[in-house]
Structure formats: C-alpha cells, structure tokens
Amino acid sequence: MLFNSLDFAIFLPIVFILYWFVTNKNLKLQNLLVVAASYVFYGWWDWRFLALIIFSTLIDYYVGIGLSGIQTKSKRKILLWISLGVNLGFLGFFKYHNFFLDNFVAAFSFFGKNIDAQGMHIILPVGISFYTFQTMSYSIDVYRKKLEPTKDFIAFAAFVSFFPQLVAGPIERATNLLPQFLTKRSFSYDKAVDGMRQILWGLFKKMVIADNCAEFANEIFNNYENYSGSTLLLGAFFFAFQIYGDFSGYSDIAIGTSRLFGFNLMKNFSFPYFSRDIAEFWRRWHISLSTWFRDYLYIPLGGSKGNMQTKIRNILIVFLVSGFWHGANWTFIFWGFVNALYFIPLLLINKHRTNLSDISPGSIFARPKDIINIVFTFALTLFAWIFFRSPNLTVAFDFISNIFQKDLLTIPKMGTLTLVLILFFIVIEWFGRTDNYGIEKTFAKSNRMIRLVFYSLLISIIAILSPEKGSEFIYFQF
Template identity: 60%
Template sequence: MLFNSIDFVIFLPIVFAVFWVIPKENNSWRNAWLLLASYVFYGWWDSRFLLLIVFSSVVDFLVGNNMAQSKSLKNRKLLLLLSLCVNLGLLGFFKYYNFFLDNFVSAFSFLGHDIQFRGLEVVLPVGISFYTFQTLSYTIDVYRNKIPAERSVLKFFTYVAFFPQLVAGPIERASNLLPQFSKPKTFDYQEAVMGLRQVLWGFFKKIVIADNCAFYANQIFEQHEFYSGSTLLLGGILFAFQIYGDFSGYSDIAIGISRTMGFNLMQNFAFPYFSRDIAEFWRRWHISLSTWFRDYLYIPLGGSKGGKWMQLRNTMIIFVVSGFWHGANWTFIVWGALNALYFIPLLLSDRNRRNLEIVAKGRTLPKVGEVISILGTFMITVLAWIFFRSPDVGFAWNYLTNIFSISLFSIPEIIPLPVFMLLNIFLLIEWFGREGEFALARIDFAFSKTWRYVFYYSLLFLMFWFGNQEQEFIYFQF
C-alpha cells in the first residue's frame, strides 16, 4: 500500500481512530490492532510476502529468547550465526541470487568456457532490506547483552512489522522502538500536531518535489544520447532532488504518522544538501542506515583504532557494502566506492569530523566559503547519483563523458521553469527550518496561527496543482 494512494487515505484514519478508541489500559489490544494493520498494509502488495516477515520474526524471537537463557558463549554464537544465516540467506536469495549467477556465468565466459545456468524469476519482497537489518540489530544487541530479549510475541512481531516505517525505514533499533510497545500511550495534542506537520511536509516533498523532478529527470536519462552536457548535468541535479524528496519524504511521513500515535522514530535525514563536505553529508543522509553500518560493521572490523590503513580499509568496506545493500547491480557498488573515494581525503587529513553542527547555525545567511563548500559537496554528490540512477556502469560512463564535453557550457535544452520555482520555494523553507528536526518543526516561532494555516493550505494547493499520477517511492525497490 502506497502512502500516496487512495487506499492509504482510507486506511490510515481507520487505524488511527481504532488505536485511540481502545482504552490505554488495554495496551495489548492496541498492539494487536497495530500488528493486524501492519500485516494488512504489507500484504496489500502481495500477501505471499507476509510469510517471509512472519518467518523472520519467528526465527529472531526464538533466537533472542534462547540466547538470553543460554549461559554458554558457544551456544550464543551458534544462535547468532543461525539468525545471520536465515536473515542474510533470505535477503541474498531474493535480492542477489541472479546477480551472482549472472556474474559467475560472465566470468567463465570471459575465460573461454561457456556454461548455461537458468536464472530464477524471483519477485523482490518490498522492504526486505529494511526489516532484515532491523531484526538483525535485535539479535546482535541481545547477543552483546545491550538489550534484554523480548518475552512477548505480540510486542516483538509488532516491532518488526510496524507499518509506518516497515518498507523504507527508518531502520529502527530494538533499544528505541521495542520498549515503546510496552508503554500505554496517552493522546498528546501537541505531538499529534507536530506529527501532522511532518506528514504534510513529507507529502509535499514526495508529490510536489520528487515526482515533478522525476518527470524531467526520467526524460533526460532515457534519451541522454540526444542532449547536451548542460542538459545532462541538469538531469543529474533533478534526480538528486527527486531521490531526496522521495526518500526523505517517506521518512517524514513515517515519523509523522508514528508521532500521531505516540511513537518516536529516529530522525533519518538532517538537511543533507546543506552539507559542507561529504563526511557531513553521510552524517545527514539516511542516518539509520549509516549508523547501522557504523555499529554493526565498521566498529566490529576495528573502526578507527588500528591506524590509517585500517581506517581506510574499513571505510572502503562499509561504503561498498552500503552500495551493494541498495541493489544487485554494479552501479550501486561503484556509487558506494566513489563516495568512499570522496571521503578518504577527509579521513587522511583528519577533517572528517570538522562540520558537526548545521551550517550557519544561529545566522540567517551562510558565509561565502560555506556557500562554496555546500555547492561543491552537492555537485560531487550529483555526479555519484548518476551511477545510482543508471541501469548499468556503461550507461553511467557514457552519461558522464557526455556531460564533460564542450556542450556543458551551452544553455540546457530542457528548462522546466515551474520545477525551478518549486525547488526555490522548497530550498528556502528547508534553509530557514534547518535547525529543527524537520523543516516545519519550528514554524510556531515564525508565524501566527492565521499565517500558519495560510501556509499549510498553500502547500496543499501546490500538492493538488502539481500532483502527478501516484508513483512508488524509489526505496521500495531496496
């Protein structure tokens, strides 16, 4: 079920109303209702996918409880290995089986041995990468004795399947989300209002920014051989805003919906396109995934303790693995490796933690040097996004070589003036709201009640005026 669909417009008010009608003393019934709603939400695409998420939940619930009861380190390691094999095995089969098979066949063909293997027609379950990492973080944390094992089947299953963030994050840690299913919720009007603001801003990002940028970006990428370098660069910029509006928009909607029901999810985006270097960008982009790799891969590999060589090795590993997490294509691996190459000079010069605060904090305007840093970081990010958007590495390479031609200095052949106007409005709102958790978080301090409602209805008007046909969120494919 898509957030931007009529089905969800009907579904959400029913879930919200029934959740709050159930008395808070009956917290188990509330959790049961959320679990049922989450399975309906997830099964709306394909009910067969429910078997996978239920199976994964059963395995990790049993692993966690048996791990907690075992005093043998060997048994605990075996149980953790079981969880890793089951979860990564399912993810590997559905997402990467054909990728590895195709590359295996290609390698033998390159060596002069033609072999024939038939690939499988495998449908990728929606959101499998997200809930797999979520359940894995639970079993790893139980193994590390960072959290207790959850004894309630109902709470654990609801934690795994919680519908707002199920298919595209944030990837919630059990230490944050799981205990919230044990606490009876009391309706908080201010939190609900804040949640609705975040939902509104998320829909604006998706419907107005992402979908309208997508129209032109798709046109340019699909016919890239006919366009000038300046037009191709414009296509990359539009895709950069498309993916940001699409993915951060989903996160805002998920976090906002959760807020209206008393749940607090982690911030997943923190104005990444205002970053002054690539290290700051990765602290602000898809935070739940970046911190997941930091805690469960980078630090176990040795982190930053073993000198520059180990730091370089570990940095390259997490960026490449992060790229591969996004999809079974060499383009994602190259995208990850390219970002690692951007990051390494900062690491070598000990400047990777230089910009920890939001740019121009406490000031209305940035300094000239900050503007140059922001634009430079944005442009190298755009060049990396071209690999992410391309169907294969050859396509991306041709696209990039055509950008860096004499025609780069020509006037773009496509000039979507309405989209430029929308992007300017969007960037202004994001800039003035950048010190909040999301762009509209501090709107109370800027406008009176009357002007706030004028602003809200203006956003709604723009959504209806510029709204295209419903489109899936990009990260559903991951």
C-alpha cells in the same frame, strides 16, 4: 500500500480510531491491532510475502529467548548465526541470487568456458532490506547483552512489522522502538499536530518535488544520447532532488504517522544537501542505515582504531557494502566506491569530523566559505548519483562523458517550473535547517491564521502541481 494513495488515506483514519478509541485501554490489544494493521498494510502489495516477515519474526524472537538462557559463548554464537543466516539468506536469495549467478556465468565466459545457467524470475519483496536489518540488530544487541530479550511476542511482532516504517525505514533499533511497545501510550494533541505537520511536509517533498523531478530525470536519463551536456547536467540535478525528496519524504511521513500513534522514530535525514564536506553528508543522509553500518560493521572491523591502512580498509568495506545493500547491480557498488574515494582524503588529513555542528545557527546567511563548501559537496554528490541512477556502468560513463561537451554552456529548455519549486523547497529547508524537519517551526511565533494560510498553500501546491501519475517511492525496490 502507498502513503500518497487513496487506500492509505482511508486506512490511516480507521486504524487511528480503532487504536485510540477501541483498544486504548488494553496495551496488548493495542499492540495486536498494530500487528494486524501492519500485516494488512504490507499484504496490500502481495500477501504471500507476509510469510517472510512472520518467519523472520519467529526466528529472532526465539533466538532472543534462547540467548537469555544460555551463557556458553559457543552456543550463543550458534543462535546468533541462526538469526543472521535466516535473515541474510532471505536477503541473499530474493535480492542477489540472479546477480551472483549472472556474474558467475560471465566470469567463466571470460576464460572461454560457457555455462548454461538460467536465472530465476524472483519478485523482490518490498522493504526486505529494511526489516531484515531491523530484526538482525535485535539479535545482535541481545547477543552483546546490550538489550534484554522480550518475552512479549505481540510487542516484538509489532516492533518488526510497524507499518509506518516497515518498507523504507527508518531502520529502527530495538533499544529505541521496542520499549515503546512495552509501555502504555497516551494520546498527545501536540504530538499529533506535529505529526500531521511532518506528514504534510513529507507529502510535499514526495508529490511535488520528487515526482516532478522524476518526470524530467527519467526522460533525460532514458534518452541521454539525444540531449546537450547542459541538459544532462540538469537531469542529474533533477535526480538528486528526486531521490532526496522521495526518500526523505517517505521518512517524514513515516515519522509523522508514528507520532499520531504515540511513537518516536529516529531522525533519518538532517538536510544533507547543506553539508560542507562528504563526511558531514553521510552523517546527515539515511542516518538510520549509516549508523547501522557504523555499529554493526565498521566498529566490529576495528573502526578508527589501528593504523591508517586499517582505517582505509574499513571505510572501503563499509561504503562498498552500503552500495551493495542498495541493489544487485555494479552501479550501486561503484557508487559506494566513489563515495569512499571522496571520504578517504578527509580521513587522511583528519578532517572527517570537522563539521559536526549546524551551519550558521541563528543567522539567515551562511559564510562565503561555507557556501563554497556546500556547493562543492553537492557537486560531488551529484556526480555520484549518476552511477546510482544509471542502469549499468557503461551508460553511467557515457552519460558523464556526454556532459562535458561544448554544449555544456548552453541553456537547457525544460523544467522551469520545477526549478522554481526546488528553489522554494531549498529556501524553506534552509530556514528550518536546525529543526527536525523543514517546517517544524515555520511561522511558529506567528498567529494561527498565518500558519493556516501557509499550510493551505502547501496543500494547494500538492493538489495542483503534483503530476497526475505519481511514482512509487524509489526505496521500495531496496
């Protein structure tokens, strides 16, 4: 079920009414409603894959129970590996089976050995990379004794399958979300209004910015041989805003929807295109995944401890794994590698934690130095996105080489309205850059009528300028 669909527009009010007016006096019944609604939400796409979520939920729930009663280190490790094995096994089979098979066959063919191996037609379950990482973090935290395992199965099932963030995050930690299912929630008008405001901004990002950019990005990337260098550069620019509007828009809708039900999810994007270096970009982009890899991969590898060679190794591993997490294609791995190459020079000169504060807080304009750094960082990110978007590495390198032709300085003749919309979007985000999302406090000190006019303007833009045929959220495929 898509957030920007009529189905969800009907589904959400029904669940909201049942949640606050029918089951609100019984916490367990309320959590049971969340589980049922979440399974309907996910099963709307393909009910058969509900079995994966249910099985993963059962495994991690009983692993947690088992870890609470066992102190022997070796036995605790066995239970942890059961959890990791099941979740990574699901992920490996559905997402990476054919990738490994194809590369295995290609490797033998390179040495003159032909192997006849047919790949399987495997449907990738929506959101499998997200909910498997969420359940694994629970088992790891219980194993590390950072979290007491819950004995409330309904609450745990609700934590695993919570429909707002089930298929594209944020990837929540049990330490944050699970306790919210174990305590009574009360309706907050202010929190609900704030949630609706964030949902509106998320829909604008997705339906206006991302979907309009997608039309041009898809046309240019799919026919890159026919376009000038300037148009190819514009295509990469459009994709940069497509993926940001698409993914951060989903996160905004997920977080806003959660607030309607009294839950607080972690912030997943913090205006990443205003970053002044690539390290800051990765502290602001897909925060739930970046911090997941930090806590469960980077730090266990040694983190920033040890000599410089060890630090570089750890950075390379994290970025390569992060790229591979996105998909079974060498383009994603190379995208991760490129970002590692961007990051390592900052590590070498100890500048990777320089820009930790908001840019120019309390000021309308940024310093010239910051503007230059923002533009440079965005250019690096834009270049890396070409690998992320391309179907294979050959196309990616061809696309890049075709950019740097003599017609790079010509003016592309497409997407004028979309560029105006992006400019409007950037201005709104700039003024809201120190908040949780772009319009959280826009016109907050103005009278109610001005705010209503602004929200009506956004709704009108969504209604009028959204493409007739929208696209699915990009991160559903991951």
